Amino acid sequence: xxxxxxxxxxxxxxxxxxxxxxxxxxxxxxxxxxxxxxxxxxxxxxxxxxxxxxxxxxxxxxxxxxxxxxxxxxxxxxxxxxxxxxxxxxxxxxxxxxxxxxxxxxxxxxxxxxxxxxxxxxxxxxxxxxxxxxxxxxxxxxxxxxxxxxxxxxxxxxxxxxxxxxxxxxxxxxxxxxxxxxxxxxxxxxxxxxxxxxxxxxxxxxxxxxxxxxxxxxxxxxxxxxxxxxxxxxxxxxxxxxxxxxxxxxxxxxxxxxxxxxxxxxxxxxxxxxxxxxxxx
Amino acid sequence: xxxxxxxxxxxxxxxxxxxxxxxxxxxxxxxxxxxxxxxxxxxxxxxxxxxxxxxxxxxxxxxxxxxxxxxxxxxxxxxxxxxxxxxxx
Numbered sequence: 583x584x585x586x587x588x589x590x591x592x593x594x595x596x597x598x599x600x601x602x603x604x605x606x607x608x609x610x611x612x613x614x615x616x617x618x619x620x621x622x623x624x625x626x627x628x629x630x631x632x633x634x635x636x637x638x639x640x641x642x643x644x645x646x647x648x649x650x651x652x653x654x655x656x657x658x659x660x661x662x663x664x665x666x667x668x669x670x671x672x673x674x675x676x677x678x679x680x681x682x683x684x685x686x687x688x689x690x691x692x693x694x695x696x697x698x699x700x701x702x703x704x705x706x707x708x709x710x711x712x713x714x715x716x717x718x719x720x721x722x723x724x725x726x727x728x729x730x731x732x733x734x735x736x737x738x739x740x741x742x743x744x745x746x747x748x749x750x751x752x753x754x755x756x757x758x759x760x761x762x763x764x765x766x767x768x769x770x771x772x773x774x775x776x777x778x779x780x781x782x783x784x785x786x787x788x789x790x791x792x793x794x795x796x797x798x799x800x801x802x803x804x805x806x807x808x809x810x811x812x813x814x815x816x817x818x819x820x821x822x823x824x825x826x827x828x829x830x831x832x833x834x835x836x837x838x839x840x841x842x843x844x845x846x847x848x849x850x851x852x853x854x855x856x857x858x859x860x861x862x863x
Numbered sequence: 864x865x866x867x868x869x870x871x872x873x874x875x876x877x878x879x880x881x882x883x884x885x886x887x888x889x890x891x892x893x894x895x896x897x898x899x900x901x902x903x904x905x906x907x908x909x910x911x912x913x914x915x916x917x918x919x920x921x922x923x924x925x926x927x928x929x930x931x932x933x934x935x936x937x938x939x940x941x942x943x944x945x946x947x948x949x950x951x952x
Contacts, residue, residue, distance in 0.1 A: 736951040737870045753948075774951055821929065
């Protein structure tokens with residue numbers, strides 16, 4: 583389908599990039615991206631991907647907007663408090679770019695619905711705020727054979743990497759199992775700098791666009807760590823792990839299951855009290 | 864050598880993101896850290912002394928798991944990073 587006059591103007595700064603051009607912009611328009619979690623990471627992701635003209639944007643989140651979210655979840659406004667996050671995000675995306683079709687999922691991704699939902703998309707982005715969700719999304723993206731852009735933030739630190747299933751290291755290649763409850767605190771317990779969420783989410787969005795366009799080199803087989811306090815980036819090499827329980831040579835995970843965090847051994851109770859995330863990345 | 868301490872472990876290092884410690888290999892280095900910052904070994908290693916599955920240790924950006932694990936030799940000029948998974952979003 584040809585661009586309208588308005589679209590040529592709207593996307594002109596993309597189209598002028600030789601790496602994107604009209605062809606690339608059309609790829610973006612044809613792309614289907616699923617954002618899991620409409621919180622700190624999901625907010626910039628949804629806004630930038632919508633602005634870029636991603637044709638179909640799935641947004642999954644079961645939560646409602648809470649006042650504590652507004653410090654970083656910039657897609658939600660004060661008037662949205664109490665409103666469903668998915669509805670709030672859908673409204674903002676619609677106002678930003680009417681070219682984008684939003685498919686809202688007012689639910690959590692679970693082992694029962696993940697594969698069916700993931701199957702509808704070209705790229706999955708993880709914007710969730712808890713370990714069981716992050717492991718489930720990694721596993722589901724692997725089984726659905728979809729590229730995944732992982733991200734995580736805590737206090738002043740963020741990390742992200744891109745996973746191309748069966749080609750590059752997956753989350754479980756690096757972290758075979760989640761930590762026990764309470765060992766790694768959530769943002770609710772330990773706090774998070776608001777702008778950090780925007781930064782890591784925007785980097786994830788950049789990876790999504792590169793995946794769609796097929797340009798540049800992806801953040802695969804390396805983790806990018808960002809320390810906001812020292813403004814330092816560090817890259818750590820990772821590689822596919824032959825012993826990976828998911829994508830290794832003798833996988834022990836053969837179907838999708840919710841991976842709960844084990845209870846913390848008594849001897850480690852000196853750390854932060856165990857608690858679930860607030861479900862609002 | 865310089866050891867980078869991730870956010871979730873900084874309670875044990877008085878908030879420090881980087882500490883200095885010496886050792887001939889990673890296991891030795893962890894023992895040295897434990898002497899200065901009691902409790903840190905239990906966060907990195909399980910009761911059998913193996914590295915916990917949700918913790919990764921890197922020497923100069925290389926994962927020790929793909930070298931000699933806790934027996935990977937280290938020298939003063941190395942930079943050691945402890946990288947846990949973080950789940951916030």
